[in-house]
Amino acid sequence: MMNAPGFRFFTPQTAEIFASIAACIVPASADTPDGAGSAAALAVADRALSERPAQDRKLLTIFLSLIERLPLLRYGRPFTKLPQDKQIKVLAFLESNRWVPALRQGFFGVKTFALLGYYGHPSSFPALGYPGPRLDAPYYRVRREGEGRP
Amino acid sequence: MTRTLDYDVLIIGSGAGGGTVAERLSKLCAQGMRIAVVEAGPWYRREHFNMREPDMLSLFLDRGAVPAKSFDIAVTAAQCVGGSTSVYTGVTFRAPEGLIAGWSRDFGLPELTEADVHSRFARLEAAIDAHVPGRDYENENNRVFRQGCEQLGWPVKQFQLNIKQCERCGFCNLGCPYGAKRGTLEVQLPAALAAGVELIPNCRIECVRDGGAEGVISPAPSGTQAGEHEPGPVRFNAKVVVVAAGTLNSSALLLRSQLPELSPACGKYLTLHPALTSFARMEQDVRGWGGFPKLYYTDQFSSSDHYYIETAFYFPFMTARSLPGFGAEPKRFMQAYSQLACALTLVHDEPAEHNAIRWEHGRRVLDYRLSVASKTALVHAQRSAGRIYFGAGALEYVSLLGKRFSVSRERELDDAITLDALVPGKVVVSSAHPMGGCRMGKDPATSVTNAWGQVHGHPSVVVADASLMPTSSKVNPYLTIMALADRVAEGIEHRLTR
Numbered sequence: 001m002m003n004a005p006g007f008r009f010f011t012p013q014t015a016e017i018f019a020s021i022a023a024c025i026v027p028a029s030a031d032t033p034d035g036a037g038s039a040a041a042l043a044v045a046d047r048a049l050s051e052r053p054a055q056d057r058k059l060l061t062i063f064l065s066l067i068e069r070l071p072l073l074r075y076g077r078p079f080t081k082l083p084q085d086k087q088i089k090v091l092a093f094l095e096s097n098r099w100v101p102a103l104r105q106g107f108f109g110v111k112t113f114a115l116l117g118y119y120g121h122p123s124s125f126p127a128l129g130y131p132g133p134r135l136d137a138p139y140y141r142v143r144r145e146g147e148g149r150p
Numbered sequence: 151m152t153r154t155l156d157y158d159v160l161i162i163g164s165g166a167g168g169g170t171v172a173e174r175l176s177k178l179c180a181q182g183m184r185i186a187v188v189e190a191g192p193w194y195r196r197e198h199f200n201m202r203e204p205d206m207l208s209l210f211l212d213r214g215a216v217p218a219k220s221f222d223i224a225v226t227a228a229q230c231v232g233g234s235t236s237v238y239t240g241v242t243f244r245a246p247e248g249l250i251a252g253w254s255r256d257f258g259l260p261e262l263t264e265a266d267v268h269s270r271f272a273r274l275e276a277a278i279d280a281h282v283p284g285r286d287y288e289n290e291n292n293r294v295f296r297q298g299c300e301q302l303g304w305p306v307k308q309f310q311l312n313i314k315q316c317e318r319c320g321f322c323n324l325g326c327p328y329g330a331k332r333g334t335l336e337v338q339l340p341a342a343l344a345a346g347v348e349l350i351p352n353c354r355i356e357c358v359r360d361g362g363a364e365g366v367i368s369p370a371p372s373g374t375q376a377g378e379h380e381p382g383p384v385r386f387n388a389k390v391v392v393v394a395a396g397t398l399n400s401s402a403l404l405l406r407s408q409l410p411e412l413s414p415a416c417g418k419y420l421t422l423h424p425a426l427t428s429f430a431r432m433e434q435d436v437r438g439w440g441g442f443p444k445l446y447y448t449d450q451f452s453s454s455d456h457y458y459i460e461t462a463f464y465f466p467f468m469t470a471r472s473l474p475g476f477g478a479e480p481k482r483f484m485q486a487y488s489q490l491a492c493a494l495t496l497v498h499d500e501p502a503e504h505n506a507i508r509w510e511h512g513r514r515v516l517d518y519r520l521s522v523a524s525k526t527a528l529v530h531a532q533r534s535a536g537r538i539y540f541g542a543g544a545l546e547y548v549s550l551l552g553k554r555f556s557v558s559r560e561r562e563l564d565d566a567i568t569l570d571a572l573v574p575g576k577v578v579v580s581s582a583h584p585m586g587g588c589r590m591g592k593d594p595a596t597s598v599t600n601a602w603g604q605v606h607g608h609p610s611v612v613v614a615d616a617s618l619m620p621t622s623s624k625v626n627p628y629l630t631i632m633a634l635a636d637r638v639a640e641g642i643e644h645r646l647t648r
Contacts, residue, residue: 025476032481044204051213055513088477095476095576104575105221112214112471119466119484120204128466129488130439133201134319137327142197 006043008050009057015042017064020080022114024088032127036118045117056109063106067094152364152383157184157348159642160363160388162355162403164189165233166628167615167635168394169334170274172342174639178646179346186348186386187339188365190395191229192374193351194236196336199325203467206324208371209237216398218518221575223424225516226582227398230325231351231375234396235333235628238582239322239444240311242280243625244271245633257620258592259601262637270633278312278332280629287318289441294432294491295461296446298538304450309460311442320439320463351377353384355395357407360610362387390642393588393605394615394635398507398514401587401617404598404605405509411607413598416588417508419501421622423583424524427462427472428532428549429483430491430539431556437488438463450534452498456523457531458625459538462494473548474577479555483548491539495531496583498624499524507587520572520579528579529569536563550577583627588617602641603634614638 004012022045023037034040049057068079071090075082079090094107118124125132133140159175161168164187172187179185194209207213208230215224228234251264274280288296299306316330329336343349351374355365363386370376393400401417443463451457464472466487473480483490499521508515520528532549539547540560547563548556551571557563571577591597594606603618605611614635616627623630 026470026481027478029478029481032485048204048207048213051208053212056212091476096573098573101221101575104573105217108221108575108578111476115470116204116467119470120202124466127485129437130466134317134321134327137199137201137319137321138197138329139200139327 007046009046010042010049014061014064016080017068018042018045018110018114020087021067021091021110022117024084024091025111025114026118027084032124034123036114040121040123041114041117043117044120045113048116049113059106060109063110066106152385154385154387155186157186157386157388158646159183159185159390159392160386161185161187161392161394162358162363163233163394163396163399163615164231164334164339164349165228165394165396165615166235166334166631168392169232169235169338169342170632170635171392171394171614171639171642172347173338174636175643176342176345176347178643183646184348185346186350187342188350188353188355189231190354190399191231191351192371193231193349193377194325195375196327196329198373198375199321199327201321201324201327203324203465209325211398215580216516217578218516220517220519221578222520223422223518223579223581225398225422225584226580227396227584231349232333232335232339234582236325236335237323238333238628240313240331240333241444241626242275242278242310242312242629244268245630246624249624253590253620257590257597259590261601262590266637267633270636271629274629274632274636275310278337279314280310280312282308282310283313283442283445287442287445289438290434290436291438291441291443291463291491292445292461294430294436294542295493295538298540298542299446299448301541302537304448304538306446306448308446309444316442318441320441320443322443324465349377350379351375353377355403358391358393358403358611359407359409360608361389363391389610389646391611392638392642393611393613396615397584397587397617398516400613400615401507401598402509402514404588405507409605409608409611413594413606415596416598418503418506418587419589419620420505420507420518420584420586421499421501421619422518422581422585423496423622424499424520424528424579424581425494425496426528426532426550426579427464427492427494428535428547429469429473430536430544430547431483431486432489432491433543433545435488436491438490438492439465451530455527455530456498457527458496459531459535460494460496462492464492472550474550474552475555483556491542491544493535493538495528495535497524497527497531498622501586501621525569525572528572529567533563533567536560536567583623585616585619585622585627588613589620590618591620603638604641612638612642
């Protein structure tokens with residue numbers, strides 16, 4: 001399967017599924033219009049996922065596919081076609097599933113990368129009141145000097 | 151084509167153990183001996199640390215955490231030059247009185263004495279500038295913790311930290327961008343390199359043998375310091391091979407090397423110091439990212455319930471990952487990020503044979519299950535941390551072990567925080583202190599090395615990291631690892647120069 005344009009891990013299908021899940025994990029709201037399903041958050045998650053061990057990437061791909069199909073049994077529609085309130089119910093079922101530990105583990109993994117995508121991107125910082133990295137540190141100073149700026 | 155490199159001593163791993171061995175042996179370079187440190191991870195120097203969470207994941211083994219097969223727990227360990235000393239907070243604890251004597255007594259190690267190890271603590275502390283900083287290091291996150299403990303009448307103790315000219319930027323766990331944290335990256339390795347020791351980053355060792363090792367050097371990732379050797383397979387010949395790859399990797403390396411007559415104890419008897427983070431929303435700004443993140447701990451329940459509570463701080467992603475559930479509730483809480491106070495509760499676990507690193511189907515497997523005692527201690531600890539914060543005026547308290555997202559009154563803690571919530575995979579307990587797996591002892595049936603770190607039956611293969619520990623160090627193991635590695639290096643020096 002080809003990667004989606006600009007992505008190293010996601011295919012068009014897995015990107016759509018992941019974005020739908022991520023949008024439930026960190027939903028958009030009036031004061032923060034971009035949730036974890038945004039393109040910027042997806043790009044951060046994609047890069048981190050592309051650098052995970054091969055076995056983890058394979059398992060995550062399988063799990064995303066499972067999430068997409070699972071609601072067909074109950075709702076007759078794939079995950080990405082459900083309204084968000086139903087999507088949240090599906091994810092809550094996975095997160096707290098008492099019978100199949102792999103469902104809880106899989107959800108934990110997806111949640112982790114959704115959170116990394118959203119909270120790892122500087123666009124989330126203003127709403128947190130977090131100023132981000134110290135720009136007087138050597139990393140930034142060296143680069144400014146390399147660009148001829150003090 | 152495989153090239154061959156010849157050394158007198160090959161040190162695998164550049165963390166607290168490997169770095170200490172490298173520095174201690176570096177004086178042998180003046181006698182013409184060749185010593186190399188190989189590190190599987192990249193070489194980040196201070197000017198490479200950019201303080202961004204997604205980028206700095208590459209400092210860590212498997213670019214994040216290593217989950218146990220049970221999913222009870224996930225271990226965070228660094229894989230970069232300097233090892234976990236590059237990503238820890240600078241906490242420098244001496245092993246508690248009696249711990250080393252207990253190892254000596256219980257594991258048949260009469261050469262390993264409390265006095266010997268403690269004398270090394272004093273010398274190493276001086277070398278890494280370990281000291282108790284002044285009260286001016288106290289930021290609001292630390293002050294809230296102190297106030298809460300004092301309100302309850304619990305002891306508040308200050309950590310000894312190995313920092314010098316600290317900028318108090320708070321980014322210790324993503325690599326110190328100012329070089330103020332006096333870990334292996336800034337102290338032992340520069341000294342060893344100056345004396346003639348070679349450093350080979352990005353070199354994964356596939357197997358060790360008596361007299362050497364085989365490995366592969368990978369290209370340096372962009373934004374890191376490259377080594378001097380071209381990428382490709384390499385065969386190392388060495389009189390002594392020092393395995394200091396960290397607890398998750400050292401026993402895995404010995405197991406996959408299939409050394410003849412390797413102890414059946416290899417990989418077993420792990421301890422991890424299971425830990426959980428919890429958060430309190432305060433009325434005032436806490437701004438935990440400013441100032442030094444970890445100053446205080448309380449050992450109020452160390453003897454009775456086997457845990458410590460200490461101050462902590464995490465950046466946005468790690469904070470969000472440590473909250474229960476998903477959706478609007480944790481997002482609301484995160485929007486008060488600047489008002490969050492944070493504590494880490496850390497349990498002293500006991501070694502068990504079934505808790506082990508295994509090598510299965512070409513992969514390292516972490517096989518660890520939380521004991522009932524550890525789970526019970528975590529619940530008690532999470533309630534206690536809540537009491538500290540309500541004592542300091544918290545508006546709400548969030549624990550991964552809560553029946554609901556947050557608790558808003560102290561009297562609700564016992565009902566709201568329960569063992570039932572500790573469901574593997576839903577709540578993943580964390581660990582940053584893996585120990586054991588190559589434990590010292592007299593009996594090759596139940597231990598992997600002798601008191602000088604020499605693998606039973608393979609005296610030229612020597613272990614020098616946290617995996618040597620027969621039991622948990624009870625406290626942050628950094629200084630104990632260095633003292634044991636220093637002792638191991640002394641033994642090597644003696645054997646090479648006699």
